[in-house]
Amino acid sequence: MAGSTQQTNEAPAANADVLQQGEVLTPAEGHATDATGAAAAAHGTETHAGTEAHSAFPPFDPTYFGGQLLWLALTFGALYLIMSRVALPRIGSILESRRVRIEGDLKEAERLRQETERAAQAYEQALADARTNAHKIAEETRASIKADIDGKRADVEADLGKRVADAEARILATKQAALGNVDGIAAEAAAALVEKLSNKVTAAQAKSAVATAVKEMAS
């Protein structure tokens, strides 16, 4: 198709203008309208294909090949340089720094989470410690108070016991002393009585008399 268009273009080459060219090309079977001319052109002007460049199918027109290659080299080269030196390293660094940042943030979050866990554990531990401590202190206090009270009570009881014993001893001594005196007094009273009634009674006689009397009273 491309070849035939190139050839058919030569047909109106004499009065080559854009409109004529279109006339031949628009309907795909354009040369049917103009078959003889096209056929003639195909044979006759084939040799002119290169020289009649301006009327050729533009994409195959070699006139501007050089210019297109030159400008493509310049513009694509410039694009490549700008992309490889400026734009892509920049985008790459943006993406890289974002990746690093996200990774860092995730790591930091993980670290903080672990720290929180540790803190929570430490808190639990401290709480348990405090609880056992409090128990211990309470126990100790209770024990010491109990010991204190027990000691005091024992002291007081011992003191009281001693005093009771002392008092009992004193009472006993007093009683004995009193009982001892009673005998003497009775003997003296008996002697005085006997002396008053008789003349003379010895102390020994009086004493035996009293003892007999006491025995009688007791029996």
Add this chain to the structure above:
Amino acid sequence: MADPNVVDPIHQFEIKDILPFGDTGLGVTNSALFMLLTTGLIATYLILSTSRRAMVPNRFQVVSEMLYEFVARMVTNSSGKEGMKFFPFVFSLFMFILVANLFGMIPVFFTVTSHIIVTFALAMLVFVTVVVYGFVKNGPKFLKLFVPSGVPGYILPLVAVIEVISFLSRPISLSVRLFANVLAGHITLKVFAGFVVSMSGLGFLGWLGAVLPLALTVGITALEFLVAVLQAYVFALLTSMYLNDAIHPGH
């Protein structure tokens, strides 16, 4: 524009001098202008949109980053980590063809990739890069590319010949695929759009009849946008696959 024969679908591909440089054809033409615009747009956009280097990107920066990651993924998927050496090259190719194709979708604008010499030059650039890098990196081992392993000895010469031919035809297939898609699409679009204009010149029935080509024109326009993007993708994808051959020549 009443005459249907006046609509010329080829006219859009014509190269015109803007600042001629003598008679050499090396001056600024509409083609050169759109190459400059293509490079200018890509560079300006990518540089401006990323100038803030924002950790949280705005929508413009997101587009640049997506393009970067899209091409980077394409390169690493087809040629591995080592292929990233060629990432700027593949990225430049992809963006250049993409933007040139999309520029071509704007009416009146010239389509750089509709000229075989441009696509062929790009394809040859890929081809030469593959061959030169392949030999520099692998030495003669690069030729293993043409000798697939696990092929019985007696058909090996035949397979090697086929491999060589297919390898040599790569720049042709690569360039013609892009060029022909763009060219055919633009011609079709112009022809159908021309039908609308010429038929509507025929009065009321013509207006009615023009509805069909109009609908087709709309449909083809959408298709052409797809083709513009797809061809840029295909070109870049094949480039990275060919580069993979240069990096790892054993099949």
